[in-house]
Amino acid sequence: MSIFFQTGSLPEPLAGLATLALDLRWSWNHAADRLWRRLDASLWERESNPWMLLQSVSRETLETLARDQDFVAQLSQLLAERERYLQEPGWYAAARGADGPAGIAYFSLEFGISEALPLYAGGLGVLAGDYLKSASDLGLPVVGIGLLYREGYFRQLIDPQGRQQESYPGNDPWQLPLQAVAEADGSPLTIELLLPGRTVRLRVWLVEVGRVRLYLLDSNDPFNAPQDRGITAKLYSGGQEPRLQQEYVLGVGGCKLLEVLGIEPEICHLNEGHSAFAVLERTRFLAQKHGLDFREAWWVARAGNVFTTHTAVDAAFDRFAPELVRKYARAYTEFSDLALHELLGLGRADPDDDAEPCNMAYLALRGCAHTNAVSRQHGDVSRALFSRLFPRWPLDEVPIGHVTNGVHVPSWDSRESDALWTQSCGKARWKGDAADLHEPLCDLSAAQLWEFAGARRASLVRHVRQVLGAQRGLRGETRQHIAEAAEVLDPNALTLGFARRFTAYKRPNLLLREPERLERLLLDATRPVQLVVAGKAHPDDTEGKHLIEQWQQFTHRSGVRGHVVFLADYDLGIAAQLVQGVDLWINTPSRPYEACGTSGMKVLVNGGLNLSVLDGWWAEAYTPEVGWAIDGDGDALDAETLYRLLENEVVPAFYERDADGIPQAWVARMRASLSQLTPAYSSNRMLRDYVEQLYRPAATAYRRRLADGGALAHELQAWSEALQRHWDHVHFGEVEARREGEDWLFHVPVYLGDLSPDSVRVELCALPGTCLAMQRESAITGAAHGYIYSVRVGAERPQDDYTARVRPWHAEAVLPSECGLIAWQR
Numbered sequence: 001m002s003i004f005f006q007t008g009s010l011p012e013p014l015a016g017l018a019t020l021a022l023d024l025r026w027s028w029n030h031a032a033d034r035l036w037r038r039l040d041a042s043l044w045e046r047e048s049n050p051w052m053l054l055q056s057v058s059r060e061t062l063e064t065l066a067r068d069q070d071f072v073a074q075l076s077q078l079l080a081e082r083e084r085y086l087q088e089p090g091w092y093a094a095a096r097g098a099d100g101p102a103g104i105a106y107f108s109l110e111f112g113i114s115e116a117l118p119l120y121a122g123g124l125g126v127l128a129g130d131y132l133k134s135a136s137d138l139g140l141p142v143v144g145i146g147l148l149y150r151e152g153y154f155r156q157l158i159d160p161q162g163r164q165q166e167s168y169p170g171n172d173p174w175q176l177p178l179q180a181v182a183e184a185d186g187s188p189l190t191i192e193l194l195l196p197g198r199t200v201r202l203r204v205w206l207v208e209v210g211r212v213r214l215y216l217l218d219s220n221d222p223f224n225a226p227q228d229r230g231i232t233a234k235l236y237s238g239g240q241e242p243r244l245q246q247e248y249v250l251g252v253g254g255c256k257l258l259e260v261l262g263i264e265p266e267i268c269h270l271n272e273g274h275s276a277f278a279v280l281e282r283t284r285f286l287a288q289k290h291g292l293d294f295r296e297a298w299w300v301a302r303a304g305n306v307f308t309t310h311t312a313v314d315a316a317f318d319r320f321a322p323e324l325v326r327k328y329a330r331a332y333t334e335f336s337d338l339a340l341h342e343l344l345g346l347g348r349a350d351p352d353d354d355a356e357p358c359n360m361a362y363l364a365l366r367g368c369a370h371t372n373a374v375s376r377q378h379g380d381v382s383r384a385l386f387s388r389l390f391p392r393w394p395l396d397e398v399p400i401g402h403v404t405n406g407v408h409v410p411s412w413d414s415r416e417s418d419a420l421w422t423q424s425c426g427k428a429r430w431k432g433d434a435a436d437l438h439e440p441l442c443d444l445s446a447a448q449l450w451e452f453a454g455a456r457r458a459s460l461v462r463h464v465r466q467v468l469g470a471q472r473g474l475r476g477e478t479r480q481h482i483a484e485a486a487e488v489l490d491p492n493a494l495t496l497g498f499a500r501r502f503t504a505y506k507r508p509n510l511l512l513r514e515p516e517r518l519e520r521l522l523l524d525a526t527r528p529v530q531l532v533v534a535g536k537a538h539p540d541d542t543e544g545k546h547l548i549e550q551w552q553q554f555t556h557r558s559g560v561r562g563h564v565v566f567l568a569d570y571d572l573g574i575a576a577q578l579v580q581g582v583d584l585w586i587n588t589p590s591r592p593y594e595a596c597g598t599s600g601m602k603v604l605v606n607g608g609l610n611l612s613v614l615d616g617w618w619a620e621a622y623t624p625e626v627g628w629a630i631d632g633d634g635d636a637l638d639a640e641t642l643y644r645l646l647e648n649e650v651v652p653a654f655y656e657r658d659a660d661g662i663p664q665a666w667v668a669r670m671r672a673s674l675s676q677l678t679p680a681y682s683s684n685r686m687l688r689d690y691v692e693q694l695y696r697p698a699a700t701a702y703r704r705r706l707a708d709g710g711a712l713a714h715e716l717q718a719w720s721e722a723l724q725r726h727w728d729h730v731h732f733g734e735v736e737a738r739r740e741g742e743d744w745l746f747h748v749p750v751y752l753g754d755l756s757p758d759s760v761r762v763e764l765c766a767l768p769g770t771c772l773a774m775q776r777e778s779a780i781t782g783a784a785h786g787y788i789y790s791v792r793v794g795a796e797r798p799q800d801d802y803t804a805r806v807r808p809w810h811a812e813a814v815l816p817s818e819c820g821l822i823a824w825q826r
């Protein structure tokens with residue numbers, strides 16, 4: 001008997017099962033579920049992982065199914081359908097046009113595609129997973145680059161004292177839905193990476209996500225020293241050096257992998273700063289391939305690099321000690337002919353401060369011409385966080401825009417909501433731009449919507465009982481206590497969901513601020529409320545763990561038993577169950593620390609409503625029609641608002657029924673939230689935004705700079721060198737303002753010294769808000785590059801509001817991102 005399942009060992013008529021099981025499209029397309037169930041119904045219920053199932057099923061079952069005409073016919077139908085999906089052009093085929101990118105590499109330290117592939121810790125990974133899935137649906141030419149963690153992120157257990165315990169069950173890569181990437185001769189493909197004093201070999205694994213390929217690097221190769229074999233063992237653990245090594249493997253190793261695979265993407269998208277070393281390696285590659293020097297190649301690469309920043313706190317940026325970075329940088333500069341000092345400076349606010357650590361977000365921002373935040377409000381926060389890199393620039397001109405995150409709707413909808421949407425909007429609703437799904441949903445009757453809400457709540461209750469029973473069993477609880485799990489929750493009670501990372505800024509315990517008040521709310525005899533809670537705390541986060549203990553204590557109060565359930569080991573599977581079944585999703589972060597937040601978006605398609613702090617995405621999505629909002633005024637006020645909203649608005653809206661038993665006010669909100677917010681907060685919308693706002697201009701600039709042997713990159717480098725060299729000499733003469741009727745006529749003498757007037761722009765500003773280009777009128781006699789600039793403005797504002805400034809200018813540069821110099825008259 002072979003230990004590992006071999007696809008070759010499937011009976012011939014069933015060979016296609018392996019093809020289906022290895023394509024993670026099964027995580028959102030459930031057409032094949034009925035086949036998987038027939039392999040082993042009880043295992044399927046436990047672990048919806050077709051690849052695992054294939055390895056566990058008996059030979060006998062396989063032989064029987066291979067003789068079952070009907071099964072074989074269904075299989076071939078599914079394979080044909082898959083082929084159609086892979087071949088269909090998708091939205092991008094038509095949307096791409098002449099200038100859309102031909103290839104995008106997406107780098108991320110985590111990918112949350114399915115609970116069957118545990119390569120994620122939380123929101124960042126789930127977003128990356130949803131991104132890949134939407135890229136597949138839309139036909140965007142994306143490849144993902146990540147790491148394979150043998151132990152992944154920890155699994156959570158709650159011990160009898162209510163404390164979180166962590167375990168790291170090993171991931172056997174052969175049991176995960178992955179394929180080892182091999183050379184033509186069948187030997188494993190490996191990537192060689194120089195670390196200080198040694199070479200490390202990286203193995204390569206492939207995950208198929210529909211038509212998108214995700215490649216994972218893995219340092220567990222027998223060639224490597226034991227310590228190096230562990231570089232990719234765990235996600236987010238270990239000290240500074242292991243983390244630096246992981247990020248080095250991801251960024252530099254990831255680029256080398258693309259090179260080996262012969263993939264030359266026009267866009268490299270860094271999902272968070274972890275992969276920022278990629279900007280260096282991409283530059284080195286372009287320099288070598290096109291015979292450019294490093295700085296010219298930097299201009300080319302930077303044009304095609306996109307950086308998405310995901311955090312709202314400075315402390316969350318990865319920073320590495322200078323000695324440590326120097327050690328790795330030395331190994332790197334050996335073959336990149338980049339000066340060590342210059343390389344180290346790229347990750348510092350002050351490049352000349354040798355004591356400053358290397359900030360990976362700074363490196364990413366410097367190496368990417370295009371940087372975005374993940375919600376409108378996070379744009380404001382990020383511009384402030386990065387303002388040190390743009391000294392003397394007004395905050396609102398710090399070059400960071402935003403693309404609000406979204407969720408992959410087909411991954412988060414329930415069977416019931418899928419049916420409802422199919423009935424009203426058709427099967428193909430998420431394929432294109434989902435412009436207007438509003439009307440069709442409005443045709444659904446209130447009774448239909450309310451019945452739908454009841455069905456999904458009942459299904460959540462069933463599921464929670466099952467999971468809770470299993471979890472109690474795992475803790476070795478008494479038979480009676482396990483049996484009681486089958487009676488928790490009421491399928492007719494207002495059901496609140498609350499699941500997130502347990503960390504201070506998320507304030508998971510705001511709802512517990514007045515435990516008696518919460519208890520009264522839950523136990524109301526005629527209007528009962530129930531609550532399902534889940535979440536992990538990072539193993540090093542003592543405060544987060546303490547917050548979990550507080551919830552455990554609350555759930556053990558005798559009165560509330562059965563009304564509140566804490567589910568251990570929050571993951572994609574538990575998240576899906578919760579968002580599909582709850583009536584209301586609660587989120588109470590401390591403003592403005594939620595960069596976006598995506599869990600609340602997952603309830604939208606399922607008809608769940610949101611009650612949340614006006615932070616992250618909710619600050620732009622909320623209207624009184626669709627849900628409820630908390631202002632974000634500090635813990636005490638926010639807790640009071642939360643309780644008051646629940647008591648005075650949410651509960652009445654849910655329980656005030658008309659003659660037919662329908663809560664019209666609640667259903668109206670469901671309808672508004674479903675139809676108005678679902679398309680807007682979908683990852684399809686997010687990807688379309690990335691294409692139009694970032695990828696398209698980035699690809700265009702990249703191509704132009706690379707054309708003609710990098711002529712434009714050469715010109716831009718010369719332009720910026722001249723500016724750097726001479727900028728200190730730029731200064732102003734006396735400003736003159738003359739009143740002419742309703743206008744001011746401003747004249748400003750500007751002395752540019754050795755700089756050509758074509759390399760700058762002179763502007764007159766009244767901040768915030770107004771900046772007008774000034775015209776060059778005449779040369780100042782006797783001055784080298786001295787000119788009078790003028791502009792006419794309406795005289796609504798006093799003359800003193802205005803000041804002039806000089807900024808670098810080049811039609812082909814992305815500014816001020818690529819050159820942040822500026823000189824102010826005052």
Ligand SMILES: *Cc1c(COP(=O)(O)O)cnc(C)c1O
Nearest residue numbers: 122123126571572575597598599
């Ligand atoms: C969606 C999701 C998250 C992120 O939720 P936030 O609201 O952004 O905190 C984290 N973990 C899991 C398992 C998820 O499904």
